[in-house]
Amino acid sequence: MIEVDVLVAGAGPAGSTCAYLLQQAGHSCLLTDPAEFPRDKICGGGLTPRGWAILDRLYPQLDYDFVPVHHAHLYINGKYRGKYHMEKEIRVVRRKVFDRLLLDEYLKIGGKLLKDRVWEVREREDGTIEVSLMSGETVHCRYLVGADGANSRVRQYLNPASKPRVLIFEQYNQRSGTDEITFELANKYKNGYYYLFPNRDYDISGYCEIGSSREKFAGVLDSFGIEKTRPLGAFITTDIDYPYHPHILLVGDAGCWCDCLSYEGIYFALATGENAARAILENRPFEEVNAPILKKKLHRNKAAKLLYNPIGLAMVKLISRHPDRTERILNRYLQ
Ligand SMILES: Cc1cc2nc3c(=O)[nH]c(=O)nc-3n(C[C@H](O)[C@H](O)[C@H](O)COP(=O)(O)OP(=O)(O)OC[C@H]3O[C@@H](n4cnc5c(N)ncnc54)[C@H](O)[C@@H]3O)c2cc1C
Structure with a gap:
């Protein structure tokens, strides 16, 4: 054990x-993942300004490759609305490379990684936790x-x-050479949108909505x-x-911390990962340390309700006629 x-x-x-x-704080910890790194992750790889700001704060030494994107093209219900400038760029990363880089930072300072999968969780009477791994190994931990x-x-x-609710489809396209993002909002998408992100060697087309399907994705691409x-x-x-648990903390996608407006998750993964570490190190409840992220998430839930309906979309259509206003809203959203 x-x-x-x-x-x-x-x-x-x-x-x-x-x-x-x-690990940086000298705390006893072990990281486990069944994947062989570098492993890929289906993801647009878009780091918003708030995403790269937290990344730069947590990993000031990190030298990472990205495609900087300063412009977004918007379509609404199939019609082109315009091109909008983003003051601070979206940085599009390759997840296969990016995730490996972050893991390397942990390994470089002596962090231990076990190539294994969490299989079963049990609580002992004293409140500590026993975790069975796929290999048959058992880990006894406090958190x-x-x-x-x-x-x-x-x-x-x-x-x-518990079940995930939204299935996002993506495909790699030949690199078109554009360094701009394209979005389509439409009544035909239930709480979702179409996107095209440029990446280093390819572009990614993707589409998300509640009740998405492969067939509908094919139609959107057409x-x-x-x-x-x-x-x-x-x-x-x-x-x-x-339910919240004092010693089992859920972070990133595991904790459902993704944004339900844009489905941005990397920022929330970094922020909740940081907050879990802080909660453990400062011996404070995770809910308390993570409260600002919950607030942000609930705010986005409200915004998603406003946006994803025919009236909300009609409003966006009206606003999109005024590039200055649209850019102000977009830039505020991305911070
Ligand atoms: C199609 C798509 C496009 C997206 N585009 C964007 C985007 O452009 N920008 C953005 O910010 N967000 C995007 N997201 C969201 C983003 O990908 C996630 O929010 C982010 O990856 C969450 O990071 P994470 O560390 O929580 O989980 P993950 O990155 O999914 O990592 C989870 C890790 O857990 C490991 N694992 C799985 N099971 C076990 C187990 N039982 N035991 C141990 N380890 C296990 C896996 O091998 C994996 O390495 C997108 C998501 C999807 C699906």
């Missing part, structure tokens, strides 16, 4: 960040940080009925004249549907 104070399950941005900060993504095994322990390649789907979790 492995004895450790904190077991962090999942080495995506949320788990690596939490483990990195604990378990679930950072194991949208289909989190740790979250299922807290709520066996409407933009994009050749179909190999569609990939991955879940995102937006609704917090599990």
Whole structure:
């Protein structure tokens, strides 16, 4: 049996960040992930200004590659509305490279990584936690940080009925050479949108909505004249549907911390990963440390309700006629 104070399950941005900060503070921790790194993650890879600001604060030494994007093209219900300037760029990263870089920061300062999968969680009478791993190994810890993504095994322990709600489809396209993002908002998408992100060697087309389907994605690609390649789907979790637990902390997608307006998750993964580490180090409840993120998330829920309906969309259409106003709103949203 492995004895450790904190077991962090999942080495995506949320788990690596939490483990990195604990390790940096000299705290006893172990990170486990079944994947062989570098591993890919289906994701647009768009880091908003708030995303790269927290990244730069937590990892000031990190030298990472990205495509800087300063302009967004907007379509509404199939009609082009205009091109809008973003004061601070969106940085589009390759997740395969990016996630490996973050994990390396943890490993460089002596962090330990176990290539294994969390399988079963049990609580002992004294409040400590026993975790069975896929290999048969057992870890005994005081804290378990679930950072194991949208289909989190740790979250299922807290709520066996928990299920991700939104399936996002993406495909890699040949690089078009554009350094600009394209979005389409439309009544035909239920709480979602179409997007095209430029990346270093390819572009990514994607589409998200509640009740998405591969067939509908094919239709959306046709409407933009994009050749179909190999569609990939991955879940995102937006609704917090599990009880808080004082010693089992859920971060990133595992904790359903994703934004339900734009489905941005990397910022929330970094922020909740940091907050879990702080809660453990300062011996404070995670809910308390993480309260500002919950507030932000609830604010986005409200904005999503306003935007994703025919009246909201009609308002956006009106506003989009005024580039200055649209850019002000866009820039405020991204900070
Ligand atoms: C199609 C798509 C496009 C997206 N585009 C964007 C975007 O452009 N910008 C943005 O900000 N967000 C985007 N997101 C959201 C973003 O990808 C996630 O919010 C982010 O990856 C969450 O990071 P994480 O560390 O919580 O989880 P992940 O990055 O999913 O990492 C979870 C890790 O847990 C490991 N794991 C799984 N099961 C176990 C287990 N049982 N035990 C141990 N480890 C386990 C996995 O191997 C994985 O390495 C997108 C999501 C999707 C699906």
